[in-house]
Amino acid sequence: MNDQSPVRGGPPNLVQRLAVATPEPIAGRVRGLSDRSIAWLFIAPTIVLLLAINIFPLIWTIKLSFTNYRANRPNAPVRDVGIDNYQSILTDPDIWAAMQATAHFVFWTIVLQTLIGFTLAWLIDRKFRGHGFWTTLILIPMMLSPAVVGNFWRFLYQPQIGGFNYFISFFTGLPPSSFEMIGSVKLAPWSIVVVDTWMWTPYVMLICLAGLRSIPDYIYEAAEVDRASPWRQFWSITLPMAMPFIMLAVLFRGIENFKMFDMVNLLTSGGPGSTTEVASITLKREAFEKWRTGFSSAFAIILFVTVFGLANIYVKALNRVKQR
Amino acid sequence: MSAGLTTAHSVVEPGRLSKRIATIVVVLYAVLTLLPLGWIFLTSLKSPPDSISYPPKVVFQPTIEGYCNLFTTRSRQTADYIKSLPPPSGSCEQIARDRNMVVVGTSNYAPRFLNSLIIAFGSTFCAVTLGTLAAYGFSRFKVPLADDLLFFILSTRMMPPIAVAIPIYLMYRELGLSDTKVGMILLYTAVNVSLAVWLLKGFIDEIPREYEEAAMIDGYTRLQAFRKVVLPQAATGIAATAIFCLIFAWNEYAFAVLLTSGEAQTAPPFIPIIIGEGGQDWPAVAAGTTLFLIPILVFTVLLRKHLLRGITFGAVRK
Numbered sequence: 001m002n003d004q005s006p007v008r009g010g011p012p013n014l015v016q017r018l019a020v021a022t023p024e025p026i027a028g029r030v031r032g033l034s035d036r037s038i039a040w041l042f043i044a045p046t047i048v049l050l051l052a053i054n055i056f057p058l059i060w061t062i063k064l065s066f067t068n069y070r071a072n073r074p075n076a077p078v079r080d081v082g083i084d085n086y087q088s089i090l091t092d093p094d095i096w097a098a099m100q101a102t103a104h105f106v107f108w109t110i111v112l113q114t115l116i117g118f119t120l121a122w123l124i125d126r127k128f129r130g131h132g133f134w135t136t137l138i139l140i141p142m143m144l145s146p147a148v149v150g151n152f153w154r155f156l157y158q159p160q161i162g163g164f165n166y167f168i169s170f171f172t173g174l175p176p177s178s179f180e181m182i183g184s185v186k187l188a189p190w191s192i193v194v195v196d197t198w199m200w201t202p203y204v205m206l207i208c209l210a211g212l213r214s215i216p217d218y219i220y221e222a223a224e225v226d227r228a229s230p231w232r233q234f235w236s237i238t239l240p241m242a243m244p245f246i247m248l249a250v251l252f253r254g255i256e257n258f259k260m261f262d263m264v265n266l267l268t269s270g271g272p273g274s275t276t277e278v279a280s281i282t283l284k285r286e287a288f289e290k291w292r293t294g295f296s297s298a299f300a301i302i303l304f305v306t307v308f309g310l311a312n313i314y315v316k317a318l319n320r321v322k323q324r
Numbered sequence: 325m326s327a328g329l330t331t332a333h334s335v336v337e338p339g340r341l342s343k344r345i346a347t348i349v350v351v352l353y354a355v356l357t358l359l360p361l362g363w364i365f366l367t368s369l370k371s372p373p374d375s376i377s378y379p380p381k382v383v384f385q386p387t388i389e390g391y392c393n394l395f396t397t398r399s400r401q402t403a404d405y406i407k408s409l410p411p412p413s414g415s416c417e418q419i420a421r422d423r424n425m426v427v428v429g430t431s432n433y434a435p436r437f438l439n440s441l442i443i444a445f446g447s448t449f450c451a452v453t454l455g456t457l458a459a460y461g462f463s464r465f466k467v468p469l470a471d472d473l474l475f476f477i478l479s480t481r482m483m484p485p486i487a488v489a490i491p492i493y494l495m496y497r498e499l500g501l502s503d504t505k506v507g508m509i510l511l512y513t514a515v516n517v518s519l520a521v522w523l524l525k526g527f528i529d530e531i532p533r534e535y536e537e538a539a540m541i542d543g544y545t546r547l548q549a550f551r552k553v554v555l556p557q558a559a560t561g562i563a564a565t566a567i568f569c570l571i572f573a574w575n576e577y578a579f580a581v582l583l584t585s586g587e588a589q590t591a592p593p594f595i596p597i598i599i600g601e602g603g604q605d606w607p608a609v610a611a612g613t614t615l616f617l618i619p620i621l622v623f624t625v626l627l628r629k630h631l632l633r634g635i636t637f638g639a640v641r642k
Contacts (some may be wrong), residue, residue, distance in 0.1 A: 033545070033546065033547065035465055035546060036465070038461070038465070038546055038547065039461045039464075039465035039467055040461075041457075042457040042458055042460055042461035043457070043458045043461040043462065043467060043473070045454050045457065045458070046454045046455070046457070046458040046477065046517050046521060047458075047473070047477075049454065049510075049513065049514050049517060050476070050477060050480050050514060050517065050518070052514075053492070053510065053511060053514035054480040054483065054488070054514060056491075056495075057488065057491030057492055057495055058483075058491070060491040060494070060495070061487070061490060061491045064490075064491070071490075071493065071494060071497075120349075120350060120353060123345075123346035123349055123350050124346070124350055126338045126342055126343050126346040127338075127343075128343040128344075128346050128347040128350075129347070130347075131347075131350070134350050134351055134354045135350075136624070136625065136628050137354045137357075137358060138350070138353060138354050138357055139624060139628070139631060140357075140358070140361070140621065140624055141357060141361075142635075143571060143620050143621075143623070143624045144575065144617055144620055145574070145575035145576075145577065145592050145616070145617075145620075146575065146577065147575070147577030147581075147592040147593070147595075147596070148575075148592055148595055148613050148616060148617065151595060151596040151609070151613070152360070152364050152609070152610070152613050153360070155364075155367070155604075155606055155609070155610070156360055156363060160378045160379075161375070161376045161377070161378060161380055161606075162380070163359075163360070163363045163380055166379065166380060167359070176379070198357065198360070201357075202357075203635060206631060206632050206635065207632070207635075207636065207640060210632055210640045245640070248636065248639070248640075252635075252636075255482055258484075259483075259484035259485070259486075261484070261485060261486055261577075261578045262577040262578050262592075265577075265578075265581075266577075266596055279484075280484055280485075280486045280578075283484070283486045283487065284486050284582070287486065287489075287490050288489075288493075288582060293490065293494075296490060297490055297491075300484070300486070300487035300490055301487075303484050303487055304483060304484070304487055307482050307483065307484060308479060308482070310482075311478070311479050311482040312475075312479075314482075315475055315478060315479075318636070318637065318639040321636075321639055321640060
């Protein structure tokens, strides 16, 4: 991706030499717009749009985060409160509860999705008959709208009329109305983990599959010659060589689930109580229900910085994978 | 997943037993993972009493009542009044009258669905246009700080939507863009353009430079070469990118629920609030969900070769 030239190796051909032979300024005058101006003409609209819709609002948010502004009282006097908002966020037990709910959600979804996703990829890599068809079917959930998914799982989780409890009772023998996935304080945090795992395991699987297929055959052939056991081959070839891909999937799921909003909002809306109130839901409540715009701006900035840090690591990981 | 994902393992071909076990586990997982979707589809064909029966019914008399309720609004009437009406004009009217109701109008589902279409296609068109231009710029020219700009472009997509929505809400209120299609198209374009640039840069990088250079020797200007040589070559990539942008805009919920309430509201915030008499009308919700998901199923099949690329911003290509 960083490679500027699509031609790797090989002698430069006539066309390339000719192109180099024409000095740039002359070529520009003869052929209309210069390359430099075309480059900027092409890139500028995107940059301008992102500055207007992302960066300008971001700067606005930073400014608001030092005030006590409330969006539902636009005419009230706005007072500068310095770093009070940041201080009260870092000492607010509700915010820490939300961060804990987020951590529980992110940790368990990553663990489950990586385990199941990698196992599936490892099995699909056996290339049995029809594996392409079944892979496509498995991929369907991750393409759906998380909001619509959250909403219909709310139906599936209904203790008496939904299908989930009957499914569980079929396998475990528990009476189907003896437990409530989204109604009980104990099970609710797991209800969102289950739905997210159902939805995003295919994502991890697809990336792991690419990782497994990037391992060249000759390495396994060499291992066969050396009579390495399948167990040994798995731990010293398969897993280490697929690791950059697994890390990429983990990082991306981590970032996405750290900012999770839509699915959880429709499935549990943070409840019961605030047991499933992940960071984005707290942010929505502060910003759009309590209208504490200044306070929530400060919280938004804290979330920004965290995601930005993760994104930085993510891009480094992307580049490492690309070099393969 | 067909050619896109297959490379033959030669000597280390897995044994028959291991293949058989793999088949069983994968097929089992696929069936398990599709059960919830099947359940929703079945629910969309149930009558409201069947949908909330205890225990849930697997065998039932299918009806289109859910779809009727999704598209219409009804009001309860006395049996005498219904008897005095002329014969029903359609099957939906008939179903309503069997429940002592008459159809009084159309629901908001169709306009919301239409909004989803307009906003998804509008923003996709803008994002892909801007993205193609920028991707070509990054792919073919030495842009100062190119890596930093590309990181900046990608990082805008990583921002938590609720955090972005706070200032956008205030900004749109000032500009009069709240609850307008133009506002939503602009916003989704900004979110999608980052994906478009990254994906399309990958696709354009794969087109040999010599094609354009040969065309320019033949007297084309750089712009003509871009239009007549690069664009046709990148057509598949552009189409795949467009489908990814469409899916994102189609599925998006957070911005839609916070920034729209009526005129520009899309389907995802609308489907959960479909209610009938005495609580949620689950068959109508399931019907709305089914109709909303069908385009995505089609797109998934169309995209299957490019999925991996799309979900990793173009990094993993095999």
